[in-house]
Amino acid sequence: MPSRDEISYFGAGPAPLPTPVIEQSAKALVNYEDTGLGLSEISHRSPTANKVLADAKAALAALYEIPTENEDGYEILFMQGGGTGEFSASVQACVGWWVEQRRRKAVAELGEGKDAEVVERVRKEIQQELKVDYLVTGSWSLKASQEASRLIGSKYVNVAIDARKSNSGKFGVIPGEDEWKLSDKKSSAMVYFCDNETVDGVEFPAFPESLKGRAGDDGVVVADMSSNFVSRKIDVRNYGIIFVSQALFALLLVGLLINEYQGGAQKNLGIAGITVIIVKKSLLALTPAPAFLQQLSDVLPSAIPPIVFDFATIAKNNSLYNTLPIFNLYVATLVLQSLVANFAEKKVSGQEELANRKAELIYEALDQYSDTYHVVPDKRVRSRMNICFRIKPKQDSGAEPGKWDDAREKEFLAGAEKQNLMGLKGHRSVGGMRASNYNAVSMASAEKLVAYMVQFARA
Structure with missing residues (x-):
């Protein structure tokens, strides 16, 4: 069983939370600031x-x-x-x-x-x-x-x-x-x-x-x-x-x-x-x-x-x-x-810089291995938050051009989960892959995903 710090989560709905925050919140839920009551128990008008x-x-x-x-x-x-x-x-x-x-x-x-x-x-x-x-x-x-x-x-x-x-x-x-x-x-x-x-x-x-x-x-x-x-x-x-x-x-x-x-x-x-x-x-x-x-x-x-x-x-x-x-x-x-x-003074701009770096890193890998990956949206409007892509059939497979390889996509997801890269399946209405690059995704997790994408493309 992996430890909490070994999991990299890229899902679009649920959110990861740092352990210290969970611990602090847990204390507040049981006994907020030594009042003897949990924060969810007190009056909302207090x-x-x-x-x-x-x-x-x-x-x-x-x-x-x-x-x-x-x-x-x-x-x-x-x-x-x-x-x-x-x-x-x-x-x-x-x-x-x-x-x-x-x-x-x-x-x-x-x-x-x-x-x-x-x-x-x-x-x-x-x-x-x-x-x-x-x-x-x-x-x-x-x-x-x-x-x-x-x-x-x-x-x-x-x-x-x-x-x-x-x-x-x-x-x-x-x-x-x-x-x-x-x-x-x-x-x-x-x-x-x-x-x-x-x-x-x-x-x-x-x-x-x-x-x-x-x-x-x-x-x-x-x-x-x-x-x-x-x-x-x-x-x-x-x-x-x-x-x-x-x-x-x-x-x-x-x-x-x-x-x-x-x-x-x-x-x-x-x-x-x-x-x-x-x-x-x-x-x-x-x-x-x-x-x-x-x-x-x-x-x-x-x-x-x-x-x-x-x-x-x-x-x-x-x-x-x-x-x-x-x-x-x-x-x-x-x-x-x-x-x-x-x-401090950077405020949201500081987080923007980090979000952009992570997105650029992932998109660069997808573009570099374009014989394996297809980025779904037009390059001019690619989301920095939700990176949607499909996996192409191998060039010698004889598959019809423009089709995606369902078997390879399942293989990609299975391999990712073995490396504790979770939540990469696309939305059920469109399929494919989706790596959500929310603020909760660390640079280390983005780098780990890129390393796996490179490994998969070269296999």
């Missing part, structure tokens, strides 16, 4: 829980230089429901904000006391103008667009790009911005994109130029950063909403402690339940009254989010409208604080 929450916000704000103090700044929310829940919450929030802007304008122009006229005017504007834009570049953005159609109706959903149309029906590219069919800014309630697609190995190389400078009435920019958050520096001010599902948020964060503990042993993360939302405060002030939206239900169904997904409600209650899993947040807080301390 001073102890509130301090964990405040510490998490402070560390995240410092890490990404998120302005939180003034009215033009951002709220940091901790919620539940995962990325899938935010597919729903984000479109419902943005559509609500769009409607409220038009209601206020109608009241200003028509005057107070003209409620019926205001409702009718906004109803017509919804029917004639409203759009939500989606950049569909992989499996997750596709699901997000489908959820929008389910909630508010497909006629309001504009798929500005479907990358499959540029790649023989498969994901793996991001069309140039000159090919995007974005709605008019004044009609668009939001523009959604998934910054990194875990299933398909595609990542936006930078923030899209065509989305820069958008204000709240120009289509709110919504980004799903569940799988590449804290892996590179971003300008938060480019976004109206950023959301990060807990499973991958923790997965990205926990690895940042590995450098602090030399040879830190790793284990999969078994905690779930926190989703991080970074949302512009000025947008929250546009939240419409449910009674007004109800009058528009004939043209805009399902635009009112469940109360636990209502950003304004969660913000007013300091993320404690319902019971928040404080222990889960505590683990992430430890890692956030460590990252702030470890990388």
Whole structure:
């Protein structure tokens, strides 16, 4: 049986954690700071829980230089429901904000006391103008667009790009911005994109130029950063909403402690339940009254989010409208604080440098042995986080060109597991191999994987 420090894990869902973190968390779970109670047993409204929450916000704000103090700044929310829940919450929030802007304008122009006229005017504007834009570049953005159609109706959903149309029906590219069919800014309630697609190995190389400078009435920019958050520096001010599902948020964060503990042993993360939302405060002030939206239900169904997904409600209650899993947040807080301390002035840029080096090392090996390996996505949009590749038949096998060798892929996986290189099987929907290069993967693990890939290719 291998010891914990002998395992290198490259899975896309579960996360390894350094042993010292597990030990510290275990103590907190049994007896937090000698209070006689475990952290998961105390009230989520207690001073102890509130301090964990405040510490998490402070560390995240410092890490990404998120302005939180003034009215033009951002709220940091901790919620539940995962990325899938935010597919729903984000479109419902943005559509609500769009409607409220038009209601206020109608009241200003028509005057107070003209409620019926205001409702009718906004109803017509919804029917004639409203759009939500989606950049569909992989499996997750596709699901997000489908959820929008389910909630508010497909006629309001504009798929500005479907990358499959540029790649023989498969994901793996991001069309140039000159090919995007974005709605008019004044009609668009939001523009959604998934910054990194875990299933398909595609990542936006930078923030899209065509989305820069958008204000709240120009289509709110919504980004799903569940799988590449804290892996590179971003300008938060480019976004109206950023959301990060807990499973991958923790997965990205926990690895940042590995450098602090030399040879830190790793284990999969078994905690779930926190989703991080970074949302512009000025947008929250546009939240419409449910009674007004109800009058528009004939043209805009399902635009009112469940109360636990209502950003304004969660913000007013300091993320404690319902019971928040404080222990889960505590683990992430430890890692956030460590990252702030470890990388000092470099902050996220320090982790970005490390992530890039690991990705470059793995891709270089795959490209060097291109007679054995085929990297799935286009080189210009290769993900640094999820490296997807297939294995080709041997040149003298007589196999049809362009086909993958299932037997060799099984052999590759079996050989990798013998060397304690785990979690390399691709997503069930696409097959192949996937080496997830999250922050929790050490440079030593990346080097060990590369050595095995070279060995396999030369055999």
